[in-house]
Amino acid sequence: EIVLTQSPATLSLSPGERATLSCRASQSVSSYLAWYQQKPGQAPRLLIYDASNRATGIPARFSGSGSGTDFTLTISSLEPEDFAVYYCQQRSNWPPAWTFGQGTKVEIK
């Protein structure tokens, strides 16, 4: 089973700063990786799919990059509403399973 490891666990930044979140896979997932944002009391929201494609309605300040085992989610300039927890996610072919990273919390410094 593929394991996703996110770093850092917590990122303390101020509004307007750039956020860089990392997700590392235990083996190659090609470009089949997604990023989600979750705010307290809400369901997760799909931000990025296929490593670098923004989902419908996602602002351009969110971007994703990477392939193989190393992926990055970048928020170019943090808005107040961006402080949340972010998860990466992939699907393994065998055994078939969908897995998430443990999450990175982006908090206000």
Place this chain on the structure above:
Amino acid sequence: EVQLVQSGAEVKKPGATVKISCKVSGYTFTDYYMHWVQQAPGKGLEWMGLVDPEDGETIYAEKFQGRVTITADTSTDTAYMELSSLRSEDTAVYYCATEGGSSHNPYYFDYWGQGTLVTVSS
């Protein structure tokens, strides 16, 4: 507009069984897998399994195999997740989730239900 509407919060005793529903609208229910995801308080997301509403085929995560049953009722466009032999560690919010959005890929979860809190307590 795609909507996944889940049933309300549940309180169960250890050893009991809980069954949660997820009613969909805004798309053809049989077009996409329906997944269930567990989130314990203050913890991350854990995939539990899926059902293919087209034929009822299921895939379960190893952790939940033997305790979880996921089904789909195409007459009401509703998916169900049943978890048995409940223990305190099963206290969590459970989400249904599906594809069918901009990702056009069954690997990802474009749409989510609002979540159902299950509390297991004696």
